[in-house]
Amino acid sequence: MIRFLTSAKSKAQFPETEKEVVFVGRSNVGKSSLINCLYKKDLAYVGKTPGKTRLINFFDINGEYTAVDVPGYGYARRSQKEAIEFADMMDDYFSRKEKIRLVVMITDARIGLTNDDEDMKEYLDSHELPYIIVGNKIDKLSNNQLMNNKHKFYKDKENVAFVSAEKRKNIDQVENRIRKAIG
Ligand SMILES: Nc1nc2c(ncn2[C@@H]2O[C@H](COP(=O)(O)OP(=O)(O)OP(=O)(O)O)[C@@H](O)[C@H]2O)c(=O)[nH]1
Ligand SMILES: [Mg+2]
Numbered sequence: 001m002i003r004f005l006t007s008a009k010s011k012a013q014f015p016e017t018e019k020e021v022v023f024v025g026r027s028n029v030g031k032s033s034l035i036n037c038l039y040k041k042d043l044a045y046v047g048k049t050p051g052k053t054r055l056i057n058f059f060d061i062n063g064e065y066t067a068v069d070v071p072g073y074g075y076a077r078r079s080q081k082e083a084i085e086f087a088d089m090m091d092d093y094f095s096r097k098e099k100i101r102l103v104v105m106i107t108d109a110r111i112g113l114t115n116d117d118e119d120m121k122e123y124l125d126s127h128e129l130p131y132i133i134v135g136n137k138i139d140k141l142s143n144n145q146l147m148n149n150k151h152k153f154y155k156d157k158e159n160v161a162f163v164s165a166e167k168r169k170n171i172d173q174v175e176n177r178i179r180k181a182i183g
Contacts, residue, residue, distance in 0.1 A: 001060075001062060001063075001167040002039050002041055002043065002059060002060065002061055002062060003059065004057070004058075004059055005026075005058040005059060005062070005066065006029055006057075006058050007056065008055060008056050008057075008058065009055050009056065009085075009089050010089065010092060011092045011096075012094075013169065014049055014056070014058075014092075014096065015058050015066070016040055017065075017066040017099055018065070018066075018099065019060055019065040019066065019070065019099060019101045019182055020066045020067075020068050020099045020100050020101060021050050021065055021100075021101060021102045021104065021178050021181065021182070022069050022070060022093075022100060022102075022103050022104070022177075023067070023068065023069055023070065024070055024073070024106070024120060024168050025072060025073075025105055025106035025107060025117075025120075025134075026072050026073055026074040026075070026107070026108070026114065026116055026117065027072030027073070027074060027075035027134055028072065028075075028127050029072070029106045029107060029108050029137075030106060030108075030137060031069060031070075031072065031106050031165075032044035032045055032069055032163045032167035033136075034104070034106060034134065034136060034163070034165040034171075034174070035059070035067060035165060036067050036143075036165070036179075037166075037168055038067075038071040038171060039059070039061065039067065043056060043057075043059050043069075044059075044069045047179065052102065054071050054113035055071070056068060056069070056070050056071070056089065056093055057070075058069075062127065064182060065178075065182050066095075068117050070090065071086065071087075071089075073090075073120060074114065074116035075124075077125045080124040080135065084123050094123075094127060094129065097127065097129065099128065100129055100130075100157060101177060101181045101182055101183075102130055102132065102177065102181035102182075103124055103129050103130065104123070104131070104132055104134055104174065104177075104178075105117070105120060105121065105128060105131050105132070105133050105134065106133075106136050107133060107134065107136065107150055108135070108136060108137055109135030109136060109137055109138045109140075109141060109146065109162055110137060110140055110141060110145075110155075111153070112135075112147065112153025112154065113133075113153060113154075114153065115147075118172070121133075121141070123182050130156050130181065131159075131178050132159055132161065132174070133154070133156070133159055133160045133161075134174060135149070135150075135153075135154060135160055135162040135163070136163055136165055136175060137148050137164060137165075137166070138163060138164045138169060138170075139164040139167040139169065146162065151161065158166055161173040161177070
């Protein structure tokens with residue numbers, strides 16, 4: 001059974017879990033959509049306006065692991081206070097490193113990695129967090145455009161899955177990576 005566990009914004013509120021797979025990415029790249037697509041359920045809120053997911057949401061996946069939906073980065077926070085709170089919340093989350101089996105970093109395949117994405121990648125590398133990169137929204141690209149973007153925007157090809165959360169394309173590639181990471 002797949003079920004929502006809790007929303008949290010600070011360490012004290014995070015649930016007791018063993019293994020987590022966390023979905024990160026800029027606002028609006030389709031984190032919540034990919035989660036819904038992977039788990040075939042409307043678990044996470046999908047929105048038209050960026051910045052919809054404000055808290056960290058935890059979902060229990062068949063008692064096997066916990067899927068985690070975090071708010072998007074690169075979204076213009078309303079105030080400096082809000083930006084600091086967001087950074088603290090993310091640091092709190094990633095400090096529970098031993099639980100995190102895989103970070104799924106979602107990007108827009110039409111755009112590739114932005115500066116924010118590169119910063120996130122650096123953060124993951126420096127904290128030695130295991131991750132894969134997903135290029136989402138490939139339904140918006142022709143085969144030719146996709147081929148070009150793969151070469152232009154994505155260097156570490158083995159570590160990238162090009163998918164469409166909306167059209168359910170190549171989702172099995174992400175599933176396989178998650179399965180491997182969970183063991
Ligand atoms: N064409 C297309 N649109 C998509 C795809 N995945 C998501 N979208 C759309 O992109 C928008 C944002 O999707 P969300 O899943 O809410 O994105 P998010 O990353 O969770 O956004 P925040 O919670 O705001 O950070 C929605 O309008 C989705 O319908 C996709 O594969 N293809
Ligand atoms: Mg979301």
